[in-house]
Amino acid sequence: MSESVVGKGIDRLDAILKVTGKAEYPAETGVANIAHAAVVTSTITRGRIAALDTRAAERAPGVLAVVSHLNAPKLPGIDKRASPVDPALQLFQNDKVVYNEQPVALVVADSLERARHAASLVVPRYESASFTVDMNAEAPRAYAPPNSRFPLDSQRGDVRSGLSAAKVRIAQSYTTPIEHHNPMEPHAAIVIWQGTDHATVYVTTQGIFFVRQRFASLFGIPKENVRVISHYIGGGFGCKGVPWVYAPLAGLAAKVAGRGVKLVITRQQMFSMVGYRSRTVQKVALGADSSGKLTAISHDVLSATSRVDEFTEPAALQTRMLYACPNTSTSHRLVRLDIPTPTFTRAPGEAVGTFALESAMDELAYALQMDPIALRLRNYAETDPDKNLPWSSKSLRECYRRGAEKFGWPARRPPPRSMRDGRWLVGLGMATATYPANQSDASAIARVRADGTALVQAGSQDIGTGTYTIMTQIAADALALPIEKVRFELGDTTFPETPNSGGSRTASSVGSAVKMAALAVRKKLAEVAVADSKSPLHGLEVEGLDVADGALYAKSNRARRDSFGDIVARSGAAEIAVQVDNKEKEDRKRYSTHSFGAQFVEVKVDESLGTVRVSRFVGAFAAGKILNAKTAQSQYQGGIVWGIGLALHESTHRDERLGRIVTRDLADYHVPVHADIPHIDVVMVDETDPYVNEIGSKGIGEIGITGVGAAIANAVYHATGRRIRDLPITPDKLL
Structure with a gap:
């Protein structure tokens, strides 16, 4: 076999086109x-x-x-x-x-x-x-939408009894604002x-x-x-x-x-x-015994939608599965307003849902006088408590350990306002990150040509995440070809059908189809070769062949070798092609599939001005097989930057008298800039998952943002002693 290129941090294959302005975006089409x-x-x-x-x-x-x-x-x-x-x-x-x-x-x-x-x-x-655009005014008319794309409510055990039995209880409301994607x-x-x-x-x-x-x-x-x-x-980010x-x-x-x-x-x-992330009001109640063992969790979500359509922000989904607790309930309700319909926004649900849940967990840790990591480990879910299934893989413990070690968490002094750097109050916070590892049906076609090169095609989209590159790596590995001899094409409905690029599913879905198509055309080449009297491999069994450097060879005698190009050329065809329509992996149905991570942040707060600066950040993640170390790091870091925006900057404001948005450009709608972002350390925890899909990879485009809002809010509390439950954390809320 040729040396594997999957996992290597190779440069994006479309990078030169993009930086030289030669990549043609839709509006630039001639x-x-x-x-x-x-x-x-x-x-x-x-x-x-x-x-x-x-x-x-x-x-x-x-x-x-x-x-x-x-x-x-x-x-x-x-x-x-x-x-x-x-x-x-x-x-x-x-x-x-x-x-x-x-x-x-x-x-x-x-x-x-x-x-x-x-x-x-x-x-x-x-x-x-x-008209009304006031969510609070319409809250009494909240309802359960009848056509939800996910179960609105969940119930496990008896939450009321669990809260009654608790030695320590937390019950708070957390709010997140309207946010816009702004690609x-x-x-x-x-x-x-x-x-x-x-x-x-x-x-x-x-x-x-x-x-x-x-x-x-x-x-x-x-x-x-x-x-x-x-x-x-x-x-894109969902919009x-x-x-x-x-x-x-x-x-x-x-x-x-x-x-x-x-x-x-x-x-x-x-x-x-073109949509936006809906405002949410989330009520979370936690109960625990004196050792920190959770006795009850409830998480109720209210979000807004338009008069003419429905979109529900699924902010309590992670609460159903993240911690082991015998008594858990969640709910999602909508209010109708005279506004446009919201839509999916990076890590829809989990981005804002983890803010509420993980802030509440931090509040519980302080009430118990317990280390926040220790509290989470005390309630570590060894299996999915919602689906009652084993995890396909879960390395969250290792994320906690390696993230805390890299960050220097043991040096944290627990009492609020106990750490300073000159005029700055210093706070350390952490939170858990999680996102589902999704897979959908996808198709791909692999073509090998008489010049020994390969062309692989799948409809799909590259929304800036590096899809062109990782698909080429996957195909090159499966075909045992040098990466420069493989071309991957996407973005055209004349190519085989693939799912939307959302829900962190492109790599797992399209990547699996690309791998299976490449393996299928490799097998087809072998079948053609062993049936060809002019081939050095004539008469051998297909199972007796292996592949390396763009050629098939006999396992028993490597001298018996036939190149891909020669096999195609002798066939009389311009190419040998196979399309594969890949279905969701059957093994997945027996497991719960999620990515996990741990977010660690240091903030510095100017006590006189109320300004918050993120000064250090470490994110540790386990997401199956990493397909490209460089693009993976970029995705994790990008998600964390989004989380910093969620926590400290982003908020869309609507004039309730006119129903009109007043923050309608990037001058008024604040997003993080370079000066707001410190160096972000990313720890990628090695993880082998034989069940999640054919390439063993979990999507990473969205997990990076999850938990960040809570980690920053928790760090601000540690620095100041002020618990902010209403994002974004702006200076007025700290003065």
């Missing part, structure tokens, strides 16, 4: 005679469009069309609910306004500048209706119609097949008639995970204008049109 569109959005929060004056816009230079509910083609699939986001009320099919900055018209012109200018000339007149690349689509029922769509998306299905459904055409292409994505309004709007505009249309929504419009 399309002849392209028209540009600009969206007009509502200035009211609820009501109807009473009139729409488009005359000045239509007369403006370069304008090709103004599309609105007055003239938009009717969409035959508008009532088919095939997505968590129903764009029916945003696609000009009626005159209703259901949230502020909802699209109400679209201007198409021969240049972007002319389209935007003409859009400013459209004059809507509204009939306003009463560097804005959302965009180019739609070109070929005739009336075939379309090519270039789009920023984490799920090209999802876009294909939804686009086809809306326009009432077969999905095979829609080709979706997305070769590079400039960040590009579902089909949003801009692609079908571009499709409508292209039909009306009779030519291809490009629609790039503005940074400000990204705060209303």
Whole structure:
């Protein structure tokens, strides 16, 4: 066998293209005679469009069309609910306004500048209706959504009895704000119609097949008639995970204008049109005996959704499985507001849910006068208490040990306000990290050519995580080819189908399909060789062959060798190809599959100003087989940076009088910058998991953010003696 490249920290194969500007993102696709569109959005929060004056816009230079509910083609699939986001009320099919900055018209012109200018000339007149965007006001009308994608409630044992029996109890409420994704690349689509029922769509998306299905459904055409292409994505983090309004709007505009249309929504419009992380109010109660053994856990989550659709933030899911406790209950409830529908945001549920749970665990540790790590080890779950299944693998103990050692946790002095550095109060905090190790069905095709190179294709997406690179590594290993002889292609619905890139599932799902396709084409090469009278391997059994350096050889006699290129060339075909439709690994069903980690942080707090600085950070993680050490470190660090933003910076503010978001750009919506981030040490704990999937890898794109908010809040408490339960932790809350 050739030397393995899986696990090595090789550079991203697309890095040069990206840093030289040659990587083509959807909005940069060169399309002849392209028209540009600009969206007009509502200035009211609820009501109807009473009139729409488009005359000045239509007369403006370069304008090709103004599309609105007055003239938009009717969409035959508008009532088919095939997505968590129903764009029916945003696609000009009626005159209703259901949230502020909802699209109400679209201007198409021969240049972007002319389209935007003409859009400013459209004059809507509204009939306003009463509205509410106040989650607290609507809380009494909270309800259990009937069509949840996960079980809303869980019950194990008797929580009331468990709390009554506890020697120490904690019961607190924790809140997290609305947060917006803000990837560097804005959302965009180019739609070109070929005739009336075939379309090519270039789009920023984490799920090209999802876009294909939804686009086809809306326009009432077969999905095979829609080709979706997305070769590079400039960040997604969940907001590009579902089909949003801009692609079908571009499709409508292209039909009306009779030519291809490009629609790039503005940074400000990204705060209303493409989802966000919902505000949550989480009530957590913990009970423990005098030794720290948990007797009860309850975790109740309230989040907000829109009037016209439902999205539930699954913030209590980790509470069901993270600690061994005989009495546990969780619940999720929604309130309806006159706002856009929320969506998946990096580690949906767990990012904010671990803030509540792990803050409460820290409060319990202080109440028990117990080390926070010792408390967690006292309640270590040897099996999944929710599913009553063994773990496929779990190395959390080692994460605690190695993280604490690297961080220097034993030097921590437990009392709050006991550590200083000059004028700074110093605090140390920790929390547990966890995220499910998901896998979905995926397909891939592997092709070996007469020149000895291989081409592997799968629909999929690279949302900036390094998918091009790790898939090439997986294929190269399975084929025993040098990495420079393998090319991996993605981002096109003409390739084999794969799932969305969300839920940390791309590596495990697509990677497994790529490996199985590569192994299958290798076997096919062997079958061709042993049946070929001109092959040095003729007459041997396939099982008697091995592979190295792009060639098959006899295990019993390495001199009997046949290269891939020669096998293909003698076959008379240009290539030998095999497609594999890989299903979720059967073994998985007998196990609970999760990644785990431990977050350790040092903060320094200026007592006079209330400013918080993260001065040290160590994250220790166990996530199965690491496919690329360099990209893995980048993903862990990126998740931790997101967690620092969650804890200290990010919060979307809406004017409750107008229903309008006022933090609508990166000047007002604060995200961490380089000066906010210290050196982040990442400890990758080796872990072998033979059950999780065919490549033994667990997704790592999201676990890095989990636990970070709580670790920082816990460190702030240790520094100041002030317990902040409402994120973000801003100076006003510490003064």
